[in-house]
Amino acid sequence: MSISSRFTVGVHVLALIELNKEGISSSEFLAGSVNTNPTLIRKIMGMLKKAGLIEVHPGIAGAKLAKEPSYITLLDVYKAVDVVKEKELFSVHENPHPNCPVGRNIQDSITPVLSAAQLALEKVLGNVTIEDILKDIVDKEKFRIVNE
Amino acid sequence: MSISSRFTVGVHVLALIELNKEGISSSEFLAGSVNTNPTLIRKIMGMLKKAGLIEVHPGIAGAKLAKEPSYITLLDVYKAVDVVKEKELFSVHENPHPNCPVGRNIQDSITPVLSAAQLALEKVLGNVTIEDILKDIVDKEKFRIVNE
DNA sequence: TATGTTGTAACCAAATTAAATACATGTTTA
DNA sequence: TAAACATGTATTTAATTTGGTTACAACATA
Numbered sequence: 001m002s003i004s005s006r007f008t009v010g011v012h013v014l015a016l017i018e019l020n021k022e023g024i025s026s027s028e029f030l031a032g033s034v035n036t037n038p039t040l041i042r043k044i045m046g047m048l049k050k051a052g053l054i055e056v057h058p059g060i061a062g063a064k065l066a067k068e069p070s071y072i073t074l075l076d077v078y079k080a081v082d083v084v085k086e087k088e089l090f091s092v093h094e095n096p097h098p099n100c101p102v103g104r105n106i107q108d109s110i111t112p113v114l115s116a117a118q119l120a121l122e123k124v125l126g127n128v129t130i131e132d133i134l135k136d137i138v139d140k141e142k143f144r145i146v147n148e
Numbered sequence: 149m150s151i152s153s154r155f156t157v158g159v160h161v162l163a164l165i166e167l168n169k170e171g172i173s174s175s176e177f178l179a180g181s182v183n184t185n186p187t188l189i190r191k192i193m194g195m196l197k198k199a200g201l202i203e204v205h206p207g208i209a210g211a212k213l214a215k216e217p218s219y220i221t222l223l224d225v226y227k228a229v230d231v232v233k234e235k236e237l238f239s240v241h242e243n244p245h246p247n248c249p250v251g252r253n254i255q256d257s258i259t260p261v262l263s264a265a266q267l268a269l270e271k272v273l274g275n276v277t278i279e280d281i282l283k284d285i286v287d288k289e290k291f292r293i294v295n296e
Numbered sequence: 297t298a299t300g301t302t303g304t305a306a307c308c309a310a311a312t313t314a315a316a317t318a319c320a321t322g323t324t325t326a
Numbered sequence: 327t328a329a330a331c332a333t334g335t336a337t338t339t340a341a342t343t344t345g346g347t348t349a350c351a352a353c354a355t356a
Contacts, residue, residue, distance in 0.1 A: 002232075002239040004313065008258060009241050016250040026332070034241055037315060042333065058333045059322035074261060084150075091150040092343095093157050093182055100181040102164040102291050109284040110156060113222060117272040124265040128217040136257040139251050152344065174301070185327060206302045207353030241314095250308065 006081040009034055010044050011074060014130045014136065017054065018069045024062035044081060051080030069134060075126035089121075090114040157182055158192050159222060162278045163285065166200065166217045172210035192229060199228030217282060221278040223274035237269075238262040 012034055017025045027045060029037040034041065045063060048054045053072055056063040065072065076083070086111070096103035160182050165173045174188040175193060182189065194200045195212060201220055206213040213220065226232070240258070244251035 002236055005239040005241045006313090008238060008254075008262075011258060012241070012244065012250060012254050016248070016253065021252055022217060028332085033245045035243045035245050035251070036241060038332095039316070039335095040314065043335085046334070056333075057322085059324080059331085061323090061332050064355095088150055090156060091153040093153045093160070093184065095183045096160065097181045097183050099163070101238040102160060102167055102285060103181040103183070105285040105288045106156075106160050106163065106281075108288065109281050110159060113272065113276050113281075114156075117269045120268040120272045121265045124261065124268045128261050133254075133257050133261075137253040140253045142255065150344095154344090178303085186301095187304090188345065191304085194303070204302075207300085207352085207355080209301055209354090239313095280339070 004013055004081075004083045006044055006047075007078050007083045009036070009040075009129070010048060010077045010081045013041065013044060013063075014048070014053065014065065014069070014072060014077065014109040015134050017063050018130060018134055019137075021064070024094060025064075026061045030063075040071075047081045048077070051076065053077070053080055065130075068128040072130045073126050074128045074130075074133075075122055078122070078125050084118075087115055087118065152229075152231045154192055154195075155187075155226050155231045157184070158196060158225045159278070159281060161189065161192060162196070162201065162213065162217070162220060162225065163282050165211050166213055166278060166282055167285075169212070173212075174209045178211075195229050196225070199224065201225070201228055213278075217278040220278045221274045222276045222278075222281075223270055225278075226270070226273050232266075235263055235266065237266045263264045 013030050016030060016033055020029075023029075027041040030045075031038040031041045045054065045056055049056050049063075051075060052066055054063045057065045092107055092114075096106055098104045161178050164178060164181055168177075171177075175189040178193075179186040179189045193202065193204055197204050197211075200214055201224060202211045203214045240255055240262075244254055246252045
């Protein structure tokens, strides 16, 4: 099991829209960088738009960030593309037997731990912004140029 | 997407084996409490055995914990049942385009964040033991009795 | 030897994912 | 106005994973 790549593709798309802010970031352009098809990008763009992270209009080529990149966290993207439902990162077996002490209490006992674990993960994502990712990419590019 | 219930079923199984330590915890008995079929339980038992968490022998009914319940963390179970491969909780789109500054750097830029998020989640699981879960279950049972 | 248990392998149906196709809707421009 | 191009959706497909099921070999015990 793995969390859908919609999340990391979403981050890729947002970073590229910002880096290409002077140009036109159409779904085809973005798909080329991600190396997938424009339809998938448009599906993800739709989710990012619904979450208020980008601005994009039917018929008009190109997307722009709807907020400053320093105000968009990876957690925003993660929630926008809906890769994990609220409190459902872990799945729990349904209908344990009520005649057993463990069966009738395990879900209530384990759920708080699972929620805490999921929150810990989300907190890390909430502390990193698109700007952070872009800065890192720019740094890596500089290093590349120095070593050419 | 959701992490397989093998994990929470594994915790259920270990807790019940310990609670029923004076009795015989066969795969059929355990399956009854979890409310699934014995084959699935045996598959999970095989993983728990391989990870050194339980002792169980072919032909002999019943499983026992191989360690004290205070020395078995939920992270041990999580790793034992192999619900998430090492560093692969998040999936990343393959082969982004190398001609794009974002495409050729995004994986290296985002991977450390994803690893940190996964580690944060695992750390929470590592701080809770089977004994903690059992204590909580016993507490809930006491509360139940008081309110009968 | 008969019974019951663990340990596997094989198979199935359901759900999810990424990719692909098709097309309606909207915008621009030639 | 018509042609070209973009977004926004719906539908289909193949691959993968999951949980469930059946079948059966290997082992232990009464």
